Amino acid sequence: xxPASSNIYAIGDLQGCHQSLLDLLKRIDATTPxxxxxxxxxxxxxxxQSLATLRxxxxxxxxxxxxxxxxxxxxxxAAHGIRKLHRSDTLDDILDAPDREELLDWLxxxxxxxxxxxxxxxxxxxxxxxxxxxxxxxxxxVESVLRSPLWVEFLREMYGNQPARWDDTxxxxxxxxxxxxxxxxLRFCTEDGSMELTAKGSTGTSMPGYLPWFDVPQRQxxxxxxxxxxxxxxxLVLRPNLIGLDTGCVWGGKLTAVRLADRLLLQxxxxxxxxxxx
Numbered sequence: 683x684x685p686a687s688s689n690i691y692a693i694g695d696l697q698g699c700h701q702s703l704l705d706l707l708k709r710i711d712a713t714t715p716x717x718x719x720x721x722x723x724x725x726x727x728x729x730x731q732s733l734a735t736l737r738x739x740x741x742x743x744x745x746x747x748x749x750x751x752x753x754x755x756x757x758x759x760a761a762h763g764i765r766k767l768h769r770s771d772t773l774d775d776i777l778d779a780p781d782r783e784e785l786l787d788w789l790x791x792x793x794x795x796x797x798x799x800x801x802x803x804x805x806x807x808x809x810x811x812x813x814x815x816x817x818x819x820x821x822x823x824v825e826s827v828l829r830s831p832l833w834v835e836f837l838r839e840m841y842g843n844q845p846a847r848w849d850d851t852x853x854x855x856x857x858x859x860x861x862x863x864x865x866x867x868l869r870f871c872t873e874d875g876s877m878e879l880t881a882k883g884s885t886g887t888s889m890p891g892y893l894p895w896f897d898v899p900q901r902q903x904x905x906x907x908x909x910x911x912x913x914x915x916x917x918l919v920l921r922p923n924l925i926g927l928d929t930g931c932v933w934g935g936k937l938t939a940v941r942l943a944d945r946l947l948l949q950x951x952x953x954x955x956x957x958x959x960x
Contacts, residue, residue, distance in 0.1 A: 688943040689714050690799065693721045694927030695911040696739075697753060698729030698772055698955075702937040703738065705950040710939055713948065717941075720796065722911040723751025723805030723866065725789075726773065728932045729955045732757075733775035733785075740788050750792045750828075751805040751912065752866040759837045761786055770956060790828045794865045795821035801925075801942055802903055806912040807868035809848050809875045810901035817903065820861045827858060847876040869913055871895050882915060896924050909942075920945060932956050 691710055696703055710717045725739055725748055726732035739748055757773050759765040761782070767773060776782060795818045796803040802814040804821075812820065827836045839855040840862055848860055863879060870878040870892040878892050894916075895901070896908065904923055911928040918938060919926030925945075931937040934954025940947055 688941075689716050690718050690720060690942045691939045691948070692801075692803065692909045692925060692927060692942060693719055694929055694938045695724040695751065695914070695931060696721065696726075696729070696735055696937065697724050697932040698726045698732035698735050699931045699937060699952055700729070700731035700734040700738065702931055702950055702952045703735060706937050706939055706948065709948050709950065713946070714941065717745075719746040719939075720798075720803055720909070721746065721748040722803060722909060722927055723749040724753040724911060724928075725751070726757055726776065727753035727771055729772060731775070732772050733779050736776060736785050736789070737781075740785065747796060748792050749796065749803060749805050750789070750794050750866065754789055754792070755837075755840070755862070755866060758786060758790055758833075759840070762834050762837065764834075764837050765841070772955075790833055791825075793821060794824055794862070797906070799942060800906050801909050802906045803909045805866045805910060807864060807895040807910060808901075808903050808908060809864045809868070809871065809877075810873065810895065810898040811848055811875050812864075813902040814906045817865075821865060824858050824861050824865075843877075843879045846879070847874065866912070868895050871898065873898055882913075907942075909940075918947075920947075 726736055739746060756765055760767055761777055797814050797818050808817045840859055845856055845860050852860055867879050868877055870881055872891050878889055907923050909925045914928045914930040916926055918929050925940055927938050929936045929938045931952040932955045936949040937952055938949045
């Protein structure tokens with residue numbers, strides 16, 4: 683049975699900020715002792731304690747669900763030599779851990795989208811042509827590959843910005859890559875769903891013809907509340923059909939949780955682990 687939204691909290695991007703997570707969990711437990719948690723992805727990287735963060739979330743068991751974000755996929759790719767570590771990455775503690783393989787196996791089996799209590803959870807966004815049900819179905823196509831013996835081969839083909847526009851006739855790795863990019867990297871797109879995947883600024887910094895994905899007129903997910911992270915320069919967003927939760931914890935901002943039933947907001951201030959541009 684799907685739990686009632688009265689005790690579900692959505693939590694923004696952690697990026698390895700373990701102490702901030704502990705502080706937030708104390709506040710959640712004091713407010714809602716039976717709380718269930720949904721993390722919107724980017725569990726690891728750039729923060730000081732990626733290993734401890736990943737272990738903690740895994741230890742929560744059925745109490746918590748966690749989505750895959752772009753940094754989590756980067757960890758999986760780096761672990762198999764598919765992506766090189768960036769100088770600002772903080773993944774060595776996971777890659778050197780004795781329980782590395784258990785953690786990576788757990789991580790690759792996390793979902794890319796969830797639909798619960800009329801809330802659609804994704805890390806970054808959903809293309810305007812996708813309904814909530816279609817978003818979840820497309821996410822499951824990628825999830826099935828990541829959970830299969832072919833998952834490393836897929837990671838080798840996952841990176842790239844093309845195709846930039848969704849088409850139902852897409853097949854193979856092009857189809858899967860487009861799905862992953864929308865769910866874990868999307869910020870701006872055109873009204874026909876063509877993605878621009880390099881811009882990271884706030885909503886007023888888009889190229890001509892591009893909009894924040896959630897401002898595209900007639901997007902097919904307007905009938906649900908989309909809950910996402912990924913966009914730290916956007917900050918907290920609370921609209922009737924949108925909850926944006928990346929409030930820049932790793933950059934010295936806040937770590938945010940929102941209770942779905944009543945939009946109760948819980949936040950903790952975070953020490954700065956990275957400087958913008960690193």
